[in-house]
Amino acid sequence: MSALLVRDLAQVVSPAGGRAPLRGAALRELRVVENGYVLCEGGRISRVGGMSGLGRLNGDVRELDGRGRAALPGLVDCHTHACFAGDRVGEFELRAGGAGYEELHAAGGGILSTVRATRAAGEDGLAAALRRHRAWMRACGTTTWEAKSGYGLDRDTELAQLRAVRDAGGAPTWLGAHAVPPEFEDADSYLDFALGEVLPEAVRIAEAADVFLERGAFDALQARRYLEACREAGLALRLHADQFTEAGGIGLAIELGARSVDHLEATGPGGVGLLAASDVAAVLLPVAALFLGRSMPPARALVDAGAIVALATDFNPGSAYCESLPVAMSLACTQMGMAPAEALAACTVNAAHVLGRADRVGRVEPGYAADLVLLDVPDWRYLAYHLGGEHVAVVIEGGDVAWER
Ligand code: NIG
Ligand code: FE
Numbered sequence: 001m002s003a004l005l006v007r008d009l010a011q012v013v014s015p016a017g018g019r020a021p022l023r024g025a026a027l028r029e030l031r032v033v034e035n036g037y038v039l040c041e042g043g044r045i046s047r048v049g050g051m052s053g054l055g056r057l058n059g060d061v062r063e064l065d066g067r068g069r070a071a072l073p074g075l076v077d078c079h080t081h082a083c084f085a086g087d088r089v090g091e092f093e094l095r096a097g098g099a100g101y102e103e104l105h106a107a108g109g110g111i112l113s114t115v116r117a118t119r120a121a122g123e124d125g126l127a128a129a130l131r132r133h134r135a136w137m138r139a140c141g142t143t144t145w146e147a148k149s150g151y152g153l154d155r156d157t158e159l160a161q162l163r164a165v166r167d168a169g170g171a172p173t174w175l176g177a178h179a180v181p182p183e184f185e186d187a188d189s190y191l192d193f194a195l196g197e198v199l200p201e202a203v204r205i206a207e208a209a210d211v212f213l214e215r216g217a218f219d220a221l222q223a224r225r226y227l228e229a230c231r232e233a234g235l236a237l238r239l240h241a242d243q244f245t246e247a248g249g250i251g252l253a254i255e256l257g258a259r260s261v262d263h264l265e266a267t268g269p270g271g272v273g274l275l276a277a278s279d280v281a282a283v284l285l286p287v288a289a290l291f292l293g294r295s296m297p298p299a300r301a302l303v304d305a306g307a308i309v310a311l312a313t314d315f316n317p318g319s320a321y322c323e324s325l326p327v328a329m330s331l332a333c334t335q336m337g338m339a340p341a342e343a344l345a346a347c348t349v350n351a352a353h354v355l356g357r358a359d360r361v362g363r364v365e366p367g368y369a370a371d372l373v374l375l376d377v378p379d380w381r382y383l384a385y386h387l388g389g390e391h392v393a394v395v396i397e398g399g400d401v402a403w404e405r
Helices: 024-028 089-096 099-107 111-138 155-169 185-204 218-230 249-256 271-277 286-291 298-303 327-333 340-346 347-352
Strands: 002-013 029-040 043-049 061-065 070-073 074-078 144-148 171-177 208-212 237-239 260-262 281-284 308-311 372-375 392-397 401-405
Touching: 002 043, 002 340, 002 372, 024 340, 029 171, 029 340, 043 074, 061 089, 070 401, 074 286, 074 327, 074 347, 089 099, 111 144, 111 155, 111 340, 111 392, 144 347, 171 185, 171 218, 185 218, 208 218, 218 237, 218 249, 218 281, 237 249, 249 260, 249 271, 271 392, 281 298, 298 308, 308 327, 308 340, 308 347, 327 340, 340 347
Parallel strands: 002 061, 002 070, 074 144, 144 171, 171 208, 208 237, 237 260, 260 281, 281 308
Antiparallel strands: 002 029, 029 043, 070 372, 372 392, 392 401
């Protein structure tokens, strides 16, 4: 494998604030090298520095011109539902006319309508849909990503989702407790099935388990039962919680030692304080808040209080039809009071922490995976500044150009 030298870059940018996960002021610390280079060898970054210190390189080295460009770590999307079939464009129109997201769900639409489409797609159809979505994510600069099941809710489709994610290079999360499918009478009898019949197979593929703890989905007791069984089976734990109501998700996440609690649009000061004093990451999904017209999660309060804050898209067909971490970063800065540097660390280093990969991805530093995003502008902050702008020019994965505009 030949080496790749990205040279004459206007900026090389990397989060710098010590060991992951980053909290408080450390979230804002960046290392910016002007007129710099990045050398990639064997799929990893081997050297980073200013052009004046580059010297002569021996051996077979491909070169990429970085003039006028800023390089930053490949982005890490730690919360997506990218493995789905079909769409919900009809519901989108209904919501635009005033229908509520929870109301559509209660009427058998919402998540359950994507369950019908996903079950009907077949394994090949599902894999093809995921490849398409994954390509969209890459074109926005995402090089490491998680995707959840939760649109099968039967054994075969849940496992097909997890395999599709794994085979496409993502981190699979078993969202076996997303909704109660219509063939079950209630949440408890569905959980009997999911934990008895699906978990033993899911645990061979998934890295983590997730639950939707919310009115109309699973309550705190049911979430506890699901998560305890998943933890026992060896999975890391995640929760969708406080999206519409505070229902004890944060306390449960802390008690069970979960990796993260995600959403938090409804979280008040008590929840902020609990999270700040814990090792559970707060994964904020501002696109979902925007898309559903809800208030934004309390990002500024969480960062200032010292919580571990990460940022993700929540890409899914119902509540966040958006695969762009740069858009999430823009919203973080314009709607949630985060600094651009905080937003960047939240969807690189801290998101990598949520996925258990902080030693490998999320920084432009020797030893890290050679996953880079090159922007067609000389200032990396355009990524958040230009709302909906398309400045990702080149995406490098494992030292190879994976995508070019
Ligand atoms: O994170 N809230 C629950 N799950 C997803 C939405 C899934 C859907 O609407 O299809 C979310 O917002
Ligand atoms: Fe989600």
